[in-house]
Amino acid sequence: MSAVKQMLGGNIRQYGIVGALFAIVLIFQFLTDGKLLLPNNVASLIQQNAYVMILAAGMVIVIIAGHIDLSVGSIVGFIGGVVAIMMQHWGWPWWLAILAGLALGAVVGTWQGFWVAYVGVPAFIVTLAGWLAFRGLAILLVGVTVSIGTQPQFVAISNGSIANFLGYIDNRDVVTLVIGALVIALMVFSQLRSRRIMQSHGLAVEPAVAVWARLAVLTVLVAFFAWTLAGSRGGTPIVLIIVGIVIVTYSFVTRRTVFGRNVYAMGGNLQGAMLSGVDTKKMNFFIFVNIGFLASIAAVVTTSKAGAAVGSAGNLYELDAIAACFIGGTSVSGGIGRISGVMVGALIMGVLNIGLSILQVDPAWQQVLKGLVLLLAVAFDLNAKRRAGTR
Amino acid sequence: MSYTTTPYSAQPSAPHAETILEMRSITKTFPGVIALQDVNLAVRKGEIHAICGENGAGKSTLMKVLSGVYPHGTYDGSIVFEGSPVQFRNIRDSEHHGIVIIHQELALSPYLSIAENLFLGNERSSRGVIDWNKTNAEATKLLAQVGLKDSPETRIYDIGVGKQQLVEIAKALSKDVKLLILDEPTAALNDEDSAHLLGLIETLRQRGITSIIISHKLAEIIRIADRTTVIRDGRTIKTLDMKADAVTEEVLIRSMVGREMGSRFPTRTPNIGSEVLRVEDWTVHHPIQQDRKVVDNASITVRRGEVVGLAGLMGAGRTEFAMSVFGRAYGTRITGRVIKDGKDVTPHSVGAAIDVGIAYATEDRKRYGLNLLTDIKRNIASASLKKVSKYGVVDGGAEAKVAERYRTEMNIKAPNVDVVTGNLSGGNQQKVVLSKWIYTDADVLILDEPTRGIDVGAKYEIYTIINDLASAGKAIIMISSELPELLGMCDRIYAISEGRVTGEVLREDANEETLMRYMTMENDTDQEVAR
Ligand SMILES: Nc1ncnc2c1ncn2[C@@H]1O[C@H](COP(=O)(O)OP(=O)(O)OP(=O)(O)O)[C@@H](O)[C@H]1O
Ligand SMILES: [Mg+2]
Numbered sequence: 049m050s051a052v053k054q055m056l057g058g059n060i061r062q063y064g065i066v067g068a069l070f071a072i073v074l075i076f077q078f079l080t081d082g083k084l085l086l087p088n089n090v091a092s093l094i095q096q097n098a099y100v101m102i103l104a105a106g107m108v109i110v111i112i113a114g115h116i117d118l119s120v121g122s123i124v125g126f127i128g129g130v131v132a133i134m135m136q137h138w139g140w141p142w143w144l145a146i147l148a149g150l151a152l153g154a155v156v157g158t159w160q161g162f163w164v165a166y167v168g169v170p171a172f173i174v175t176l177a178g179w180l181a182f183r184g185l186a187i188l189l190v191g192v193t194v195s196i197g198t199q200p201q202f203v204a205i206s207n208g209s210i211a212n213f214l215g216y217i218d219n220r221d222v223v224t225l226v227i228g229a230l231v232i233a234l235m236v237f238s239q240l241r242s243r244r245i246m247q248s249h250g251l252a253v254e255p256a257v258a259v260w261a262r263l264a265v266l267t268v269l270v271a272f273f274a275w276t277l278a279g280s281r282g283g284t285p286i287v288l289i290i291v292g293i294v295i296v297t298y299s300f301v302t303r304r305t306v307f308g309r310n311v312y313a314m315g316g317n318l319q320g321a322m323l324s325g326v327d328t329k330k331m332n333f334f335i336f337v338n339i340g341f342l343a344s345i346a347a348v349v350t351t352s353k354a355g356a357a358v359g360s361a362g363n364l365y366e367l368d369a370i371a372a373c374f375i376g377g378t379s380v381s382g383g384i385g386r387i388s389g390v391m392v393g394a395l396i397m398g399v400l401n402i403g404l405s406i407l408q409v410d411p412a413w414q415q416v417l418k419g420l421v422l423l424l425a426v427a428f429d430l431n432a433k434r435r436a437g438t439r
Numbered sequence: 440m441s442y443t444t445t446p447y448s449a450q451p452s453a454p455h456a457e458t459i460l461e462m463r464s465i466t467k468t469f470p471g472v473i474a475l476q477d478v479n480l481a482v483r484k485g486e487i488h489a490i491c492g493e494n495g496a497g498k499s500t501l502m503k504v505l506s507g508v509y510p511h512g513t514y515d516g517s518i519v520f521e522g523s524p525v526q527f528r529n530i531r532d533s534e535h536h537g538i539v540i541i542h543q544e545l546a547l548s549p550y551l552s553i554a555e556n557l558f559l560g561n562e563r564s565s566r567g568v569i570d571w572n573k574t575n576a577e578a579t580k581l582l583a584q585v586g587l588k589d590s591p592e593t594r595i596y597d598i599g600v601g602k603q604q605l606v607e608i609a610k611a612l613s614k615d616v617k618l619l620i621l622d623e624p625t626a627a628l629n630d631e632d633s634a635h636l637l638g639l640i641e642t643l644r645q646r647g648i649t650s651i652i653i654s655h656k657l658a659e660i661i662r663i664a665d666r667t668t669v670i671r672d673g674r675t676i677k678t679l680d681m682k683a684d685a686v687t688e689e690v691l692i693r694s695m696v697g698r699e700m701g702s703r704f705p706t707r708t709p710n711i712g713s714e715v716l717r718v719e720d721w722t723v724h725h726p727i728q729q730d731r732k733v734v735d736n737a738s739i740t741v742r743r744g745e746v747v748g749l750a751g752l753m754g755a756g757r758t759e760f761a762m763s764v765f766g767r768a769y770g771t772r773i774t775g776r777v778i779k780d781g782k783d784v785t786p787h788s789v790g791a792a793i794d795v796g797i798a799y800a801t802e803d804r805k806r807y808g809l810n811l812l813t814d815i816k817r818n819i820a821s822a823s824l825k826k827v828s829k830y831g832v833v834d835g836g837a838e839a840k841v842a843e844r845y846r847t848e849m850n851i852k853a854p855n856v857d858v859v860t861g862n863l864s865g866g867n868q869q870k871v872v873l874s875k876w877i878y879t880d881a882d883v884l885i886l887d888e889p890t891r892g893i894d895v896g897a898k899y900e901i902y903t904i905i906n907d908l909a910s911a912g913k914a915i916i917m918i919s920s921e922l923p924e925l926l927g928m929c930d931r932i933y934a935i936s937e938g939r940v941t942g943e944v945l946r947e948d949a950n951e952e953t954l955m956r957y958m959t960m961e962n963d964t965d966q967e968v969a970r
Binding site: 242245246248249250251252304305306307308309310312313315316317319320321322323324325326327379383384 | 765788807831835839
């Protein structure tokens with residue numbers, strides 16, 4: 049018991065949100081008569097919410113550093129439009145259009161980063177301007193729609209799955225099962241490795257029971273997830289791989305890099321960070337270049353999903369990303385937040401989306417419910433912090 | 440006043456005055472820490488009761504329990520106030536009973552006026568509309584009671600810490616305070632402001648207001664306290680009657696640290712080498728009022744193995760000088776040169792200053808020194824990430840190991856280096872700040888008030904650390920408002936007044952009088968030729 053307590057210890061909040069995710073999944077599983085966790089629904093949960101996770105990975109960094117970005121939805125629309133035009137009107141191959149789109153994302157980020165970092169205009173204002181301007185540009189460029197039906201490879205990114213080249217076992221896609229097994233192996237390896245490193249430095253580590261207990265739970269979860277997906281129409285959605293790469297990369301960036309450290313330092317105490325030698329202007333600049341880049345990935349995913357560029361594509365995406373961050377325990381005033389928490393936050397939003405659509409709830413009511421969940425999550429967060437007595 | 444000479448006559452505060460407050464066997468734990476264990480405290484009506492103890496002993500926690508910051512139910516034990524048991528759910532509850540706490544960190548709203556702050560949460564208004572005449576009139580009266588002559592419409596931002604402290608007390612008076620709690624009120628004050636504040640507390644005693652004061656300045660306690668309770672490691676050690684027991688600083692120190700302490704300053708045989716740093720003709724202007732010179736043509740030098748002091752009154756420009764040298768972290772229109780090891784290195788950013796081997800440990804640890812949201816290890820590594828990373832990737836193990844080393848060496852009171860610095864006691868936070876800068880391995884360390892808010896035992900430790908750094912060939916520049924500290928530690932002291940270096944004194948020639956004379960030298964009087 050005490051080992052469990054110790055394991056939970058500093059992470060009550062983190063586990064609280066995972067508990068909330070479980071509760072919501074169970075509730076919808078029940079309400080939908082078990083339809084929520086049908087393989088095809090799990091696959092579309094991912095395909096429909098990939099953009100939130102991708103955007104939230106950038107947004108959480110922005111928020112930890114003490115800023116906000118309101119423009120990402122408009123950037124998604126704008127870059128989606130440009131990419132579609134490149135392919136459709138200019139006849140560029142799909143891969144070249146994607147590369148150009150990603151580069152354009154970085155350029156857009158550079159533009160906004162410049163104003164925030166080197167002119168000192170608050171990010172709220174800069175990105176509010178971006179929200180207006182890029183939406184306008186998107187509509188100017190695209191008009192109503194630019195179809196990309198002639199580009200099957202591009203459309204496959206968000207709608208297709210990884211080719212099944214290993215056959216089936218018991219009607220389950222073996223590629224997906226192998227990927228699941230690899231993920232589990234990597235998880236076990238990395239957790240044990242970091243524990244061993246700490247030990248070799250003679251530092252206190254959590255008890256072995258706690259580590260193994262956590263690994264066991266995670267293994268069951270991943271195995272269940274992989275098994276379910278393997279039974280879906282196509283197996284592993286391509287976009288899951290993209291999301292996976294984004295999650296792993298940004299967990300690493302926030303937790304292990306000097307860049308990540310400096311972001312937390314700035315959010316926790318900006319003047320303190322400056323006096324520790326952090327080049328805060330440069331950091332701010334790259335934080336916005338980064339989210340511009342991630343917005344362009346989301347643009348590709350979104351355009352691919354819709355099979356066309358639309359002037360209004362990406363509308364309100366910024367709010368989905370921001371909500372995922374706050375549900376996932378990111379501090380409104382900066383300095384605190386984790387990729388893992390934010391991804392759970394995004395999943396909660398996703399499960400709500402798909403669960404409510406299966407139940408054919410009126411979209412207006414869907415919004416009401418999502419609003420309430422956001423409010424409750426943050427209230428719960430504050431309460432947990434207060435009880436931990438850190439105030 | 441003849442009764443003071445006759446031992447049997449009545450004392451102004453009668454020995455068996457009634458007890459106003461009793462805290463009985465208070466126990467308070469935080470995850471992994473027992474902050475208070477079975478602590479008892481009895482305070483008599485109308486007395487000044489001091490609480491002293493080492494950093495992390497639990498003083499601030501005890502007062503937070505008393506004032507309802509930690510509500511009833513989050514601790515064990517009972518509180519009896521004015522004869523009846525009380526259970527406070529929050530600060531408002533305790534204020535309702537006339538208990539007002541002034542925290543270690545002041546809690547005024549910087550952009551509001553003095554008057555607005557005084558009545559914050561308790562506005563003088565009719566039907567929700569603020570009555571400014573009444574507000575300002577009452578504020579003026581309250582300010583007069585604490586001896587503050589500023590207009591009630593002055594913004595808090597524009598007055599110094601000393602005056603802010605007085606505003607806090609005036610605010611307490613506006614709430615009909617019976618028991619006033621002051622947590623290290625003089626830590627950030629110079630001698631003059633401290634004396635004024637202590638005088639004020641004595642005046643309040645005459646009006647029947649009971650005070651509890653926490654302080655690491657023992658001379659202060661001896662001067663004003665009637666009784667003192669000593670806390671060590673979360674337990675009450677004893678309560679001393681200051682007059683009856685004829686308590687001296689030595690007695691206090693012995694009960695605080697539990698052992699005898701020799702001299703206040705460790706000895707060091709100076710081994711001074713060649714010049715490391717020379718600042719020439721340094722002039723800095725105020726960042727907002729750009730015509731105002733904050734530092735005026737100042738020049739100083741430091742040599743290897745030397746501890747150099749900067750003495751000056753509050754507002755003399757010592758911190759501004761140090762911060763501007765440290766990569767222009769303060770001020771505008773900065774001119775002058777910084778020469779290190781014979782080369783002009785004048786750093787234009789903090790990063791550059793760190794790279795050339797200059798470190799600056801701030802006097803204001805909460806505002807500038809720490810990220811209170813994160814743990815000890817990340818704070819210690821935060822100015823030296825280059826040393827614990829490769830290709831931009833931080834080596835978490837190496838970082839934790841370094842932090843662990845400093846936790847042991849600096850005797851930081853925390854179970855491990857994963858503790859969030861916001862949860863450390865004030866003195867232990869200071870040790871984290873020092874560790875952070877020592878770890879940068881700079882050749883020149885500028886230490887701004889390095890022992891502020893630190894207990895006597897830990898002060899000695901920090902002095903020892905400074906001496907060790909000097910012996911290892913580092914050059915130390917030490918800024919301090921406590922003259923005895925500068926006199927006890929420094930090989931050479933510069934006096935600064937109104938942004939100018941007004942004197943330079945060697946250790947053997949230095950005494951408080953000489954320094955004070957230089958420190959108070961007006962700008963227009965003829966400057967004495969320094970040494
Ligand atoms: N919110 C908290 N969470 C965890 N531990 C805490 C918290 N607040 C205080 N502590 C711990 O309780 C102990 C007592 O702290 P406290 O602040 O009362 O010390 P103090 O006597 O006021 O010291 P100082 O003279 O340095 O201000 C310390 O070990 C501190 O780390
Ligand atoms: Mg304290």
